[in-house]
Amino acid sequence: MSASFFSSLEEFRKGRDEGAFSIEESVRHYLDRIESHNPSLGAYLTVNPNAVNRARQLDNRKARNPAQSPFYGYPVALKDNLHAIGLPTTCSSAMLANFRPVENATVVDRLLKAGAIVLGKTNMDEFAMGSSTENSAMGPTKNPWDPARVPGGSSGGSAVAVAAGLAPMSLGSDTGGSIRQPAAFCGVLGLKPTYGRVSRYGLVAFSSSLDQIGPFSFSAADALALTVLVSGPDGKDMTVSSRDPVEMERDFAMGTRGLTVGMPEEFFGEGLDGAIAASLERARAVWESEGIVFKPVRLPSAKYGINVYYLIATSEAASNLSRYDGVRYGLRSLSVPDLKALYENTRREGFGPEVKRRILLGTFALSAGYQDQYYRRAQQVQALIREEFDRAFHEVDLIFAPTTPTPPFRFGEKVADPLSMYLSDIYTISANLAGLPALSAPSYPTPSGLPAGAQLIGPAWSEGKLLRMAQVLERAVGTKRPPDLFSKKGETAA
C-alpha cells in the first residue's frame, strides 16, 4: 500500500471526477493506514467513526450532481483543539478528556460545506503549550523519520499525520511556531497565515493575540487551496480581515524572478546547527538560480522574541484558561467541600505541569506591582520587533531564516529544562509577535537523513508569495517521504 492514494489535491479531484476511485475508497485507504500505523506513531487521538458513512453519502450525491469543490470528498485531519461536532475536543488535556463540542469551528464548517471528510483528531501538546508534543496527557507522538525523536509541537500529531501518509492534509494552530516547527521536524510544509486571515472561532484559545490556524501539506499548491478555503471573515472572530482570500491565488500565480529576499544575520549566527545551515545554503542556491536575489538585513530585537513571547503568551493563557473552573464543562474534581476548592482542585487535577507553569508565570506577570516591569515592557519590545520587520520589508520582499536551530531532538532531551524547550522556537516566535505570515518548507535533509525546514516570513497578507517561493524549492528538493517503518502489517515503503 503506497503512502499516498493521490499525490495532490488536483490529482484527487481528477481521479474522483474521472471515476478512477470512489470517495469511499480514498477514505478507506487513509483509515487503513491509520489502523496499521497509528498504534506505533500516535498521531491521532480519535478516528472519526462516521468517515466511511459520509464518504458513501458523498459518493451517492455525486452520482446525481457532479462535485463542485476540489475538496468534495477530500479527507483531512484536525488538531484536537479545533471543534468538530460528533468528535471530542480534548486539547490533549485531562481537563477536557470528555468534552464534546456543540458547535463546529469556522474552519471545520467551511471544510464540511466544501464536502471534506474529517478523518480524526490529532495529538498535541496540552492546550498547545509545548514544542515536542511530549506535554500531551494522551501519550507521545513519534517522528516518522526516527521514532527516538520528537515530531515537534505543539501540532505534532497533525504534522506526523501528513508526513507518514495518514492524511493528505491537516490543520494545526501556531502561537509561537506550533505549525512551522513540527513541519520542519517532520519534513512537510506548514503555514502560519497572517494574523487576521483565518477565524479562530471554535479553536480553543491559548494566546488570542497570537493564535492562528493553518495547514500542513506536502505541496505549496495544496496548502494554498486549503488556506483560501478556510480564510475570510465569519462575523464571529472580529480580528479577521475583510480582504479577499483569493488575493493569495493571484500572488501565487506570479513569478518569483527578481524577488529580493533578506537574510537576517541574527538568525544565521551562533546557535544554528551546522547541518541545518548547510541545508539552507543549498536551498538558497536553488532560489538564486531562479533569479531571486538575497541580501543581509538586520532584526536586532528578534532575539528578545522568546522573552516577549513567554510574558505575553503566558499572560493571555492565564486569562484564557481561567474558564476551566469545573462548573460548566470539563473535569470536575471529586473533592469539592466548597466553591473555592472546586476551582482549585479541579485545576490541580486537570492541568499538566507545563500548563500550570505558564498559568503561574502569566498570573505573576499580570499581578499588581509587576505589570509595568513585565507585561508592559514585553509589549514595548513587541512593538520594536514589529517596527524592525516593517523597516526590513522596505528593503526586501521576504525574509529567509531557519525554522529551527537543530534537527528534531530526542524524547526526554529537553523536558527537564523548560527554558531549553522554549528556545527551540527562537526563529519562529517573532512572526507571531509581528502578526506576519510565515511558513516552513522542507529543505534538503541533513547528512544523517533528518528533515530540515526553510522558513520564509513575509509582510502581512503575502501568503501567496511565500507559497510561490516554497514551490520553487519543492520542485528542486522533490517530495521526500519518511521510510514506512511503522506498519504492523510489515508493508514495504512506497
Next chain:
Amino acid sequence: MELTRQQVLHVARLANLSLTEEEVEHFAGELSRILDYVETLNRLPLPPPGLHVSEAAKPPTPLREDVSRHSLPVESALSNAPDRSGGFFRVPRILEEGR
C-alpha cells in the same frame, strides 16, 4: 528575580490553582530561572532613540451590528456539565442555610 515560596503560593491563589508542597518548591526554582531569562528585556534602552514606541500596535477591532440571535439551546449548553440539576449547573452550596 528570585520567587519565594510565599510569592508562588500567592500567585497560585490568584490563579485558583492548588499546588502540592513539592510543586511549590519546584515551581519557585523553575519560575525564578525563567524570570531571570525573560528579565534581560529590562536591560534594553526603551523607548529606543528615534523610535516612538509606547505599546504594541493594536489590531483593528471592527464593530458588528447589534442584532438579536438565537443563543445556544439550554440542553446544548448543559451537555458538558459535570453536574447539573434540571436546567442548571450544580455547584457546592455558597450561601449558609437560613440566610
